[in-house]
Amino acid sequence: EAGVTQSPTHLIKTRGQQATLRCSPISGHTSVYWYQQALGLGLQFLLWYDEGEERNRGNFPPRFSGRQFPNYSSELNVNALELEDSALYLCASSLYGDETQYFGPGTRLLVL
Amino acid sequence: KQEVTQIPAALSVPEGENLVLNCSFTDSAIYNLQWFRQDPGKGLTSLLLIQSSQREQTSGRLNASLDKSSGRSTLYIAASQPGDSATYLCAAGSSGYSTLTFGKGTMLLVSP
Numbered sequence: 001e002a003g004v005t006q007s008p009t010h011l012i013k014t015r016g017q018q019a020t021l022r023c024s025p026i027s028g029h030t031s032v033y034w035y036q037q038a039l040g041l042g043l044q045f046l047l048w049y050d051e052g053e054e055r056n057r058g059n060f061p062p063r064f065s066g067r068q069f070p071n072y073s074s075e076l077n078v079n080a081l082e083l084e085d086s087a088l089y090l091c092a093s094s095l096y097g098d099e100t101q102y103f104g105p106g107t108r109l110l111v112l
Numbered sequence: 113k114q115e116v117t118q119i120p121a122a123l124s125v126p127e128g129e130n131l132v133l134n135c136s137f138t139d140s141a142i143y144n145l146q147w148f149r150q151d152p153g154k155g156l157t158s159l160l161l162i163q164s165s166q167r168e169q170t171s172g173r174l175n176a177s178l179d180k181s182s183g184r185s186t187l188y189i190a191a192s193q194p195g196d197s198a199t200y201l202c203a204a205g206s207s208g209y210s211t212l213t214f215g216k217g218t219m220l221l222v223s224p
Contacts, residue, residue, distance in 0.1 A: 101158070
């Protein structure tokens with residue numbers, strides 16, 4: 001069974017640009033979660049999507065947004081990139097109501 | 113707001129030693145407590161999940177305990193091996209929101 005996949009593995013952008021990160025959940029999982037792991041800050045919850053709807057949001061500005069498609073894959077969009085957005089972005093998936101989240105390998109975003 | 117703290121931040125031990133990693137959380141109204149492993153530049157691998165009603169969980173050489181009243185969890189690794197070298201993260205799960213609050217992790221190095 002394929003695990004959670006994320007693309008691209010690495011992304012380099014300049015300040016002010018937009019970044020789009022993609023995530024494909026494990027087959028059958030309807031929930032997708034996004035986390036940011038910035039140096040020195042640890043993993044922080046960004047967004048939770050289930051059945052195409054945003055269910056919960058962490059303490060991040062509105063320029064962090066996303067969506068979930070009918071096939072349950074998801075996109076994370078970061079607008080007006082700032083230097084401090086440089087981080088590893090992890091996606092996880094689960095069955096709705098299942099506490100166990102399965103994580104992908106992450107996308108490393110570097111903002112210059 | 114839930115806060116999770118892990119001590120120590122780093123730990124270096126010789127192969128074969130038994131060791132304990134500590135995790136504390138401020139809000140005892142957790143849904144579950146999870147331990148993850150993260151290898152450098154990689155995503156997270158779930159190790160153990162303890163439901164709020166449970167006291168401990170075991171998997172192979174790993175044993176995790178949970179004491180909600182004191183806001184603490186420990187991960188015990190028996191007979192450590194060089195392959196155990198990684199960063200270990202604990203995360204407190206919040207009921208109803210399916211979000212995880214992570215500690216900053218303990219970086220473990222097991223030398224041959």
